[in-house]
Amino acid sequence: MTNLTKIYGWGRYPQQDAYLHAPPSxxxxxxxxxxxxxxxxxxxxxxxxxxxxxxxVLQTTYxxxxxxxxxxxxxxxxxxxxxxxxxxEVIVPSxxxxxxxxxxxxxxxxGAIASDVHGKNHHIAGTFGQHVKSLSMLLGTGEVVTxxxxxxxxxxxxxxxxxxxxxxxxSATIQLLPIKSSLISQKTIKxxxxxxxxxxxxxxxxxxxxxxxxxxxxxxxxxxxxVIMLGEHSxxxxxxxxxxxxxxxxxxxxxxxxxxxxxxxFNTAYWHKSKHNLSQTVGLMPYFYPLDAVGEWNRLxxxxxxxxxxxxxxxxxxxxNMRRLLTEISNSGEGSFLAVLKQFGVANENLLSxxxxxxxxxxxxxxxxxxxxxxxxxxxxxxxxxxxxxxTKDAVMQESTFKTTxxxxxxxxxxxxxxxxxxxxxxxxxIRLGLA
Amino acid sequence: MKRILIIxxxxxxxxxxxxxxxxxxxxxxxxxxxxxxxxxxxxxxKVRGDSEVTTYVTDLNNMDKHEELLDxxxxxxxGVDIVLIAHGTLSNQKSCELSVHETLAEIQTNxxxxxSLLTLIANRFEAKKSGTICVISSVAGDRGRASNYVYGxxxxxxxxxxxxxxxxxxxxxxxxxxxxxGFVDTPMTTGFKKGVLWxxxxxxxxxxxxxxxxxxxxxxxxxxxxxxxxxxxxxxxxIFRRISL
Numbered sequence: 001m002t003n004l005t006k007i008y009g010w011g012r013y014p015q016q017d018a019y020l021h022a023p024p025s026x027x028x029x030x031x032x033x034x035x036x037x038x039x040x041x042x043x044x045x046x047x048x049x050x051x052x053x054x055x056x057v058l059q060t061t062y063x064x065x066x067x068x069x070x071x072x073x074x075x076x077x078x079x080x081x082x083x084x085x086x087x088x089e090v091i092v093p094s095x096x097x098x099x100x101x102x103x104x105x106x107x108x109x110x111g112a113i114a115s116d117v118h119g120k121n122h123h124i125a126g127t128f129g130q131h132v133k134s135l136s137m138l139l140g141t142g143e144v145v146t147x148x149x150x151x152x153x154x155x156x157x158x159x160x161x162x163x164x165x166x167x168x169x170x171s172a173t174i175q176l177l178p179i180k181s182s183l184i185s186q187k188t189i190k191x192x193x194x195x196x197x198x199x200x201x202x203x204x205x206x207x208x209x210x211x212x213x214x215x216x217x218x219x220x221x222x223x224x225x226x227v228i229m230l231g232e233h234s235x236x237x238x239x240x241x242x243x244x245x246x247x248x249x250x251x252x253x254x255x256x257x258x259x260x261x262x263x264x265x266f267n268t269a270y271w272h273k274s275k276h277n278l279s280q281t282v283g284l285m286p287y288f289y290p291l292d293a294v295g296e297w298n299r300l301x302x303x304x305x306x307x308x309x310x311x312x313x314x315x316x317x318x319x320x321n322m323r324r325l326l327t328e329i330s331n332s333g334e335g336s337f338l339a340v341l342k343q344f345g346v347a348n349e350n351l352l353s354x355x356x357x358x359x360x361x362x363x364x365x366x367x368x369x370x371x372x373x374x375x376x377x378x379x380x381x382x383x384x385x386x387x388x389x390x391x392t393k394d395a396v397m398q399e400s401t402f403k404t405t406x407x408x409x410x411x412x413x414x415x416x417x418x419x420x421x422x423x424x425x426x427x428x429x430x431i432r433l434g435l436a
Numbered sequence: 437m438k439r440i441l442i443i444x445x446x447x448x449x450x451x452x453x454x455x456x457x458x459x460x461x462x463x464x465x466x467x468x469x470x471x472x473x474x475x476x477x478x479x480x481x482k483v484r485g486d487s488e489v490t491t492y493v494t495d496l497n498n499m500d501k502h503e504e505l506l507d508x509x510x511x512x513x514x515g516v517d518i519v520l521i522a523h524g525t526l527s528n529q530k531s532c533e534l535s536v537h538e539t540l541a542e543i544q545t546n547x548x549x550x551x552s553l554l555t556l557i558a559n560r561f562e563a564k565k566s567g568t569i570c571v572i573s574s575v576a577g578d579r580g581r582a583s584n585y586v587y588g589x590x591x592x593x594x595x596x597x598x599x600x601x602x603x604x605x606x607x608x609x610x611x612x613x614x615x616x617x618g619f620v621d622t623p624m625t626t627g628f629k630k631g632v633l634w635x636x637x638x639x640x641x642x643x644x645x646x647x648x649x650x651x652x653x654x655x656x657x658x659x660x661x662x663x664x665x666x667x668x669x670x671x672x673x674x675i676f677r678r679i680s681l
């Protein structure tokens with residue numbers, strides 16, 4: 001009864017045929033998972049590359065119920081398929097916020113844990129997984145277990161950031177962050193080169209939220225000019241939240257619209273429009289999720305899609321290395337206007353979690369042969385710098401890069417073996433990276 | 437605050453209607469067959485809204501229980517303003533063709549159980565001269581097609597029954613709303629190849645809630661099905677019999 005369907009990540013590259021199963025409840029999720037040889041749980045399909053691509057996919061679309069929300073303690077339990085957006089609609093009016101949030105609210109709770117996502121407060125709050133109290137998951141053995149930092153800790157630390165390869169997350173309990181207002185006091189700082197941007201991060205390390213838009217096309221003296229946005233939760237202003245979708249891109253636009261000329265024009269305009277030392281108050285949604293206001297913006301890159309590149313380089317020599325990466329990118333002339341720079345705090349114990357102390361850079365490349373070559377050149381540079389790439393964004397990383405830059409991969413495999421995940425859970429990415 | 441009875445509360449469309457109503461603070465009473473599933477939905481609705489949510493577990497094919505079901509609902513909600521009837525199964529046409537038993541069982545679930553409920557609810561609402569009855573029928577009931585005429589004919593019965601009931605109850609200030617969804621992407625239709633004609637249950641739920649608020653009579657969801665079905669109905673039987681649909 002099930003047909004093959006074409007699936008792909010948010011970057012729409014690469015694509016693959018898959019058998020999609022959407023069990024109506026967690027009970028039938030367990031049943032369906034037992035029927036398949038090798039499966040992968042998939043939520044909103046918002047990871048960029050092929051990490052949620054597999055032949056047999058269990059979509060968690062209908063596994064999306066709240067279980068309990070204690071408004072006095074901020075402890076929230078929900079099923080894995082619920083989106084962060086749905087969570088926000090419920091928690092913000094009660095004075096709570098996500099302890100860590102990625103740049104889109106259209107991801108599932110299970111996906112946020114599997115990618116161990118980070119946000120603009122990484123330097124203070126760490127990753128999403130560090131706020132998970134416990135999670136319930138289906139193992140390859142068919143058993144359902146509850147894991148936490150105290151119970152089956154090895155499985156817990158392999159699952160947070162484990163890209164769905166240790167089992168299927170059914171539900172989770174997280175600790176929320178109390179807020180007094182749904183507004184953010186934002187301060188904008190302009191930095192006219194990458195060195196100035198990194199210094200601005202250093203000198204504002206006590207800001208709760210910090211992130212920079214970076215111009216990846218400017219060269220020479222203004223290489224890496226950035227607009228840094230610092231944010232604090234406001235003390236007043238009410239707890240309203242508006243999650244209505246405003247506009248949407250109705251179809252794939254001809255990708256020629258995004259070329260080096262239009263992107264350069266955009267970047268120059270954005271740079272000149274931004275004001276130094278500007279303080280203003282903005283809503284949670286536009287501050288944390290600016291791109292969510294434009295539905296299906298990935299269609300702007302045309303039918304072929306795009307590659308996301310996100311790396312982190314160690315803090316030591318980080319500024320000089322960032323300049324080398326940016327020089328390579330600006331010489332390629334292919335980087336897009338959606339580029340982000342951020343300083344990371346210390347790494348956590350999760351085996352495949354991406355963030356490590358240093359600087360992270362994320363940007364898009366319109367998918368093409370030359371873009372793949374550029375991304376591979378950048379990959380080699382990052383390996384030499386002792387950095388690594390984010391699995392959630394990746395579509396082309398080589399096995400050797402992964403195994404060199406994620407030294408805990410062997411421990412990860414041991415845990416998978418121990419809990420019956422080997423041969424039971426795999427993705428196009430895990431196969432490419434040489435995981436069992 | 438409205439007091440709403442949802443029959444077939446674990447159906448994806450009904451669940452999404454319930455989420456809208458819960459967020460608006462309406463009181464809900466959920467009737468379903470699977471206890472674990474309906475409890476899960478009830479807990480979810482309590483978090484999404486601040487409303488009262490109660491449940492009742494029964495197999496709706498057990499029609500002897502319908503009167504009791506309605507009594508329990510009325511007691512739990514303190515009176516009922518709106519009833520949404522959403523239960524059903526998507527019949528396997530091929531196996532129905534081979535089995536009288538299975539064909540009649542599908543008609544029992546998708547038509548007769550609904551008609552039993554409608555008869556009882558209609559009399560209760562007629563007596564108190566208020567209320568809204570919303571029934572999920574289907575575009576499949578507008579014309580029998582080779583690919584699913586068992587399900588289609590059950591839904592045709594529901595559509596005709598509600599049309600007559602709507603006329604009868606108009607004088608008594610009771611609204612009867614017939615919803616005819618097209619293809620909806622729900623667990624019931626997992627495994628079908630999805631194309632442009634497919635709608636999300638959230639979209640369909642939004643239009644159902646609106647149709648109830650506005651006392652609509654009949655609603656195609658999404659609305660473009662009105663046009664598609666008009667075309668399908670227009671084809672003469674002599675030609676229709678040669679088409680595979």
